[in-house]
């Protein structure tokens with residue numbers, strides 16, 4: 001172990017007085033601490049934006065003269081000292097939630113391993129595609145805040161998730177690019193000789209190697225594997241090239257590397273987790289590696305299965321059977337052929353661990369494997385729990401769906417990362433210090449009534465202006481680079497203005513999210529948005545998976561509507577949605593709209609981000625919103641019931657959407673204004689929304705539930721099994 005080096009690279013030339021900016025750059029703690037962010041942005045805001053808020057790239061390039069000047073700036077130095085002191089206190093982790101609530105379990109690091117195909121921690125680490133990754137990133141941040149001994153395992157992809165450009169006719173083009181890990185907040189893990197430390201897994205006819213990188217997320221470590229090493233063939237070097245390959249052989253190879261390689265990576269570093277959490281099925285092969293470990297130690301297969309099951313946790317996110325990760329059996333034969341003899345299983349008995357009959361034959365389904373080898377299984381919202389218990393009922397044919405042992409833990413968002421700084425300052429002012437440690441406490445949020453409307457309204461107006469400036473600047477730079485036509489300049493938001501009711505719709509353009517729904521009756525929409533006394537603006541954003549042709553067609557349909565002169569610049573599409581743009585949107589609009597085809601939105605989290613920033617939700621009663629909506633804290637689209645016929649569902653939901661927009665949302669925003677033009681009824685609803693949703697949909701509540709319902713029993717079981725060893 002002492003031969004492993006995990007030091008921060010020495011890369012920057014910093015004045016001694018400011019030398020600790022270097023270690024701050026390599027710990028993502030700064031992402032959710034606005035003062036720490038300002039330590040970077042205050043040096044050179046333009047460069048800070050240019051490097052996409054990547055502190056390592058920033059410190060590599062910033063002019064030394066600017067840094068030197070700050071060593072004589074008392075205000076900067078005061079902020080620096082205060083922030084570094086706060087960082088030290090945090091990293092020491094004196095009295096954490098975990099120590100307070102689980103004193104008996106405290107004292108050991110890395111007890112829970114959390115595996116995920118993607119982690120969305122920050123825009124400067126673009127190894128995420130969407131909601132699943134951002135949830136995983138938020139899980140790590142919150143585990144760090146709560147002092148939970150958790151370690152993450154995933155991949156660092158050489159190509160970041162693609163850059164999106166929209167052509168004049170609305171077609172999504174993708175630009176791929178290579179990340180430069182040397183300029184990212186990732187620490188190489190090296191051996192004593194300074195060479196990359198390496199793990200390997202067996203794939204047909206060869207070993208495949210991967211090196212390891214470490215991301216520091218506050219007190220939590222995230223290990224990322226990277227197969228781009230010279231020991232590998234060109235083909236194998238590309239296994240961690242990009243997210244979500246459609247090539248099934250690449251996919252199964254990646255998953256062997258993630259699951260089996262991930263276990264080996266932890267072992268190599270001397271990390272011995274008790275509990276193993278699979279975030280989605282992609283990492284389920286980790287359970288096979290653990291079975292092999294026990295069998296090699298001499299346990300019987302049944303004993304091994306019992307140990308693995310008792311200490312594994314699985315979270316499903318996919319309510320559609322075909323959406324689940326799965327492989328045809330010939331691929332299992334090809335890739336896992338060495339595993340079943342070692343486990344003492346026949347090929348058929350092995351395949352049964354993941355077998356599911358599908359209309360196109362039997363498949364090996366990763367969530368089936370994960371469910372069979374995990375005692376703790378959960379879905380990510382109440383409705384998704386019901387859907388999942390029905391979907392996996394065939395694994396327990398003797399039970400009724402209600403008795404299928406899959407519980408639900410509704411998703412949440414990491415408030416520190418996603419709440420606007422100005423909003424946070426407002427709560428600092430009225431709630432006092434330390435309120436972020438209690439964000440899941442309804443009594444804290446009951447105090448929202450103490451915040452004067454005028455203060456809240458000022459922050460809301462500020463955040464909307466920031467969004468508009470952001471959109472305008474994006475348009476300006478696209479225009480000046482010659483990439484877009486004048487019509488596209490209008491489409492990209494230059495006509496947005498700060499006084500109109502503004503609706504946001506931004507997410508992956510998967511078909512079930514129905515980005516087209518609000519366009520169903522274009523004439524009616526035009527009448528609504530172009531009312532000169534009560535204008536409405538809509539900001540769209542989002543990427544489609546590059547292979548998702550129907551998704552790209554929806555983007556095109558939206559874009560054509562946006563470019564239509566009848567929409568008068570009030571419909572806009574911001575290209576290249578990412579975590580940075582998401583923050584501007586969920587903080588800056590007035591209404592956050594979501595129109596999934598129920599019940600396909602397992603949870604959704606962007607609406608929660610909107611809610612904590614004082615934005616009102618207007619959504620189908622699916623996923624989290626079905627639990628969050630109380631009739632007074634936003635608006636529903638459609639009914640709390642499923643409609644089988646998709647066309648009928650679209651028609652009914654569109655009708656409901658227009659009715660509510662016309663009769664409730666627009667009037668509430670524009671009527672009941674005070675003498676100084678403040679919408680009091682609107683603000684009352686905003687307060688109701690924050691009061692009811694903020695405590696319920698934070699990762700504080702969510703990770704607490706994971707700890708309580710899934711991790712604690714698994715930790716206890718694991719400890720008693722370890723005792724028996």
Ligand SMILES: *Cc1c(COP(=O)(O)O)cnc(C)c1O
Nearest residue numbers: 130131507578579582604605606
């Ligand atoms: C929060 C977020 C998502 C998830 O959004 P939902 O549509 O609510 O699942 C996707 N992408 C980005 C960039 C986000 O910030």
